[in-house]
Amino acid sequence: MPLPTSRRLALLTSASLALLAGCGSSSDSAAAQSTPARVAVVASTDVYGDIVRRVGGDRVDVTSVISDPGQDPHSYEADPQNQLALSKAEVVVENGGGYDDFVDRMLKGGHNDSAQVIDAVKVSGKTAPKGGELNEHVWYDFPTVAKVVDRIAAALTKADPSDAGAFTKNAAAFQAKLAPLEAKEARIKKEHGGAGVAITEPVPLYMTEASGLINRTPAEFSEAIEEGDDVSPRILQENLALFSGRKVQALVCNEQTSGPQTVKTEAAAKAAGIPVVPVTETLPKGKDYLGWMTANVDALAGALAK
Known part of the structure; x- marks a missing residue:
């Protein structure tokens, strides 16, 4: 017994939709494969978050834990959203030196033991003077920032080797813009x-x-x-x-x-x-x-x- 016209149309429509869905899935999959995922980076503050963006460009996805001037890194307690971001990070950039200990606490708590961690104070090589305390505010030291930029480019390259050239180029461009800042400091020193x-x-x-x-x-x-x-x-x-x-x-x-x-x-x-x-x-x-x-x-x- 032949199927009613409405039934035949329904079956044809379902088959057509299935075919289109199948084609769409194939296309979407190919597009996803052709566009590599961005490197997930967590920075303790927006200072380092901005520097990572300058080096990584559109190939990084950066979360800055502290971006509100009213937040004190010394006493900050990370929330579950921060912990989730850190658990997925491939690269973590912290200041170190006791400034942003919340990052180390989360890392030691097992939230991520595979991320590449860049500690700016360790990169700087600076230590406390005899009988004094370490000045941990190393982002005000331009030679240290230049070193951190190199470490960031190296870490991003390890996470995404295909974009190594872009990371290296961006890092060099950023470092070139640090030079005028050092020249301004030298001018102040000469005059004052x-x-x-x-x-x-x-x-x-x-x-x-x-x-x-x-x-x-x-x-x-x-x-x-x-x-x-x-x-x-x-x-x-x-x-x-x-x-x-x-x-x-x-x-x-x-x-x-x-x-x-x-x-x-x-x-x-x-x-x-x-x-x-x-x-x-x-x-x-x-x-x-x-x-x-x-x-x-x-x-x-x-x-x-x-």
């Missing part, structure tokens, strides 16, 4: 070398030291501010005297941390007519690493020229 500056935290010290400037802030003051501890009245007065006695030509302050002692310090600088140069630990909104550091060095030069 030996000048005294004050800081609220050790964040900018690699930049000020490369510029030939002398940090006159009592170590007890900047260390206490960095650790969130109280400053003794004696040390606070010693610090404030830097401005009333005009022993420094600029105050370079971390504007991401504020408290009564830093407020008094900034007020003392302004009252004495000493320029204040604000810096940050993470990328300001709308800035990339190179633009951010260019603005920092230019602001320092401008303050010293006043």
Whole structure:
């Protein structure tokens, strides 16, 4: 008995759809195979996340754990979303030196034991001075950043050998743009070398030291501010005297941390007519690493020229 017309049409339609679906699956599969997956990278902060993007281009998928200026890497506790990203990462970039220990805690917790881990402090080769503490803010040290860029390119190449040429080219282009920053520091050193500056935290010290400037802030003051501890009245007065006695030509302050002692310090600088140069630990909104550091060095030069 012949099938009704509607039934025959339904069967034909189903067969046609199945055929099209089969063709689509084959095409999609081929397209997926022709487009390699991006290298998954987790960076502890958006500073390193931006640098990875400059080296990796469109061949990387970067997650920056800390990208909010209000987050403190020293005390940050990663959430499940961060842990998931880290578990899938092929490359991990951290600052190290005790700055972003949450990354090491997650790695040691078994979230990923196969990722290539780049520790910027270890790459820098810097160690604590005798009787002192390590300044872990190595992203303010341009020679260290150049070394980290090389490590990033090597790690991405290992994860994705087919794009090695692009990674190497991008790394070289980034490093070439670091050279003008070092030249600006050298110019400051030539024009203002030996000048005294004050800081609220050790964040900018690699930049000020490369510029030939002398940090006159009592170590007890900047260390206490960095650790969130109280400053003794004696040390606070010693610090404030830097401005009333005009022993420094600029105050370079971390504007991401504020408290009564830093407020008094900034007020003392302004009252004495000493320029204040604000810096940050993470990328300001709308800035990339190179633009951010260019603005920092230019602001320092401008303050010293006043």
